[in-house]
Amino acid sequence: MAESVKVAVRVRPFNDREKNRNSTVIINMVGNQTEIKDPENLSADPRRFSFDFSYWSHDEFKERPDGYLEPTGTKYADQQTVFNDLGKGIIDNAWKGYNCSLFAYGQTGSGKSYSVVGYGKNQGIVPLFCDDLFDGIEKKRSTAGENEEYQVSLSMLEIYNEQVRDLLNPKTIAIKGGLKVRQDPKKGFYVEQMTLKQVNSYEEIDSKINEGTRNRTVASTNMNATSSRAHTIIGINFTQKCPNDVGESMTRTSIVNLVDLAGSERADSTGATGDRLKEGSAINKSLSTLGNVIKALADQSTGNKKVVVPYRDSTLTKLLQNALGGNSKTIMIAALSPADINYEETLSTLRFADRAKAIKTTATVNESPTDKLIRELREENAKLMEMIKSGGITLPIGGGGGGYTTDGKLHITGLSTI
Numbered sequence: 001m002a003e004s005v006k007v008a009v010r011v012r013p014f015n016d017r018e019k020n021r022n023s024t025v026i027i028n029m030v031g032n033q034t035e036i037k038d039p040e041n042l043s044a045d046p047r048r049f050s051f052d053f054s055y056w057s058h059d060e061f062k063e064r065p066d067g068y069l070e071p072t073g074t075k076y077a078d079q080q081t082v083f084n085d086l087g088k089g090i091i092d093n094a095w096k097g098y099n100c101s102l103f104a105y106g107q108t109g110s111g112k113s114y115s116v117v118g119y120g121k122n123q124g125i126v127p128l129f130c131d132d133l134f135d136g137i138e139k140k141r142s143t144a145g146e147n148e149e150y151q152v153s154l155s156m157l158e159i160y161n162e163q164v165r166d167l168l169n170p171k172t173i174a175i176k177g178g179l180k181v182r183q184d185p186k187k188g189f190y191v192e193q194m195t196l197k198q199v200n201s202y203e204e205i206d207s208k209i210n211e212g213t214r215n216r217t218v219a220s221t222n223m224n225a226t227s228s229r230a231h232t233i234i235g236i237n238f239t240q241k242c243p244n245d246v247g248e249s250m251t252r253t254s255i256v257n258l259v260d261l262a263g264s265e266r267a268d269s270t271g272a273t274g275d276r277l278k279e280g281s282a283i284n285k286s287l288s289t290l291g292n293v294i295k296a297l298a299d300q301s302t303g304n305k306k307v308v309v310p311y312r313d314s315t316l317t318k319l320l321q322n323a324l325g326g327n328s329k330t331i332m333i334a335a336l337s338p339a340d341i342n343y344e345e346t347l348s349t350l351r352f353a354d355r356a357k358a359i360k361t362t363a364t365v366n367e368s369p370t371d372k373l374i375r376e377l378r379e380e381n382a383k384l385m386e387m388i389k390s391g392g393i394t395l396p397i398g399g400g401g402g403g404y405t406t407d408g409k410l411h412i413t414g415l416s417t418i
């Protein structure tokens, strides 16, 4: 079933620059609504947008001695709240075998990395997700039988100047032109030679992500760029092999992509020259193509099937194709500055997020055809049993190709009774 992309927005505290310029707050949130006032026209009605979640992280918090920012009232959304709303759903869907994607959009310094990765004690969605995933795996492993297996692999890519770099393999960072992006009729666009590193514990995945982050910084320094000039894609592949209720081995796979995009205001940055201009226009290309893809998908969702979605126009949109229009349950978090001095950028982020709400994706459980058949029959069986209980239908018993046994279980010739 097609499902809308979940969209959340989050507004951060003032930064030093905003404080030094005596900025005023132009964002207000009421329930899941976000309002923005035009600082040039304060008497006008604010513009209102509604999202799945509007997170107020501007004030009403204090720093604990260990550095964690916790609420002092009911308004402030801390890291755990955001994880409970967005990250837990990704965990549940990963266990069910769905691909999931989360991407953070917003101008430089608006709080994308804070939500996605976090800083110090204020861990973001990536470490909290990994912690929760390995907690679940440990619990399963402690009671696991011989045939049970849980595997997690990590990839970490950066898109810089439209080129793909493997942050888990520094040797490839120097490859001219970056790693190749290829297309497979079944799995769509993928990166050739990408490292998929198997990890066995939270500590191991955390250390690998830190290693990737260090490579990103070093690579960026060598190129005289800041990290915000690249898009980072952290991919977590999760495979479960375990016996189903009837003792047959079942395999489910989920790919979770957590994406920290480059700052969006580069899209219209001007006046840069040389390398800066090249970087700026590469980010511009990726983000403006992302905008075009979202616009095309939003048009499609209103019934305009003729629209061509320009995934091929940038490396970022090629790699996000599944997340945006394919087999994935997708979340977007848009990071906002609260300050009047960023009005134009923040309004454009809100408009972008508003358009993203119209996108629909269709996620399917990644499993073998036999597992799929068994699961669907069991679901159908459960539905029918409900109907029998409520007196809605009566069913034949036994039979050649299959049917219902006297205790109400579904039997299909060639398969076990389920």
Ligand SMILES: Nc1ncnc2c1ncn2[C@@H]1O[C@H](COP(=O)(O)OP(=O)(O)OP(=O)(O)O)[C@@H](O)[C@H]1O
Pocket (backbone or CB within 6 Å): 010, 011, 012, 013, 015, 057, 069, 106, 107, 108, 109, 110, 111, 112, 113, 114, 115, 119, 227, 228, 261, 262, 263, 335
């Ligand atoms: N919700 C929040 N609560 C407290 N501080 C925050 C919050 N969001 C962001 N910050 C702070 O704001 C600053 C900028 O945030 P961050 O680095 O996440 O921005 P960014 O959008 O990822 O920037 P860039 O595009 O340059 O990578 C950081 O110092 C961060 O700690």
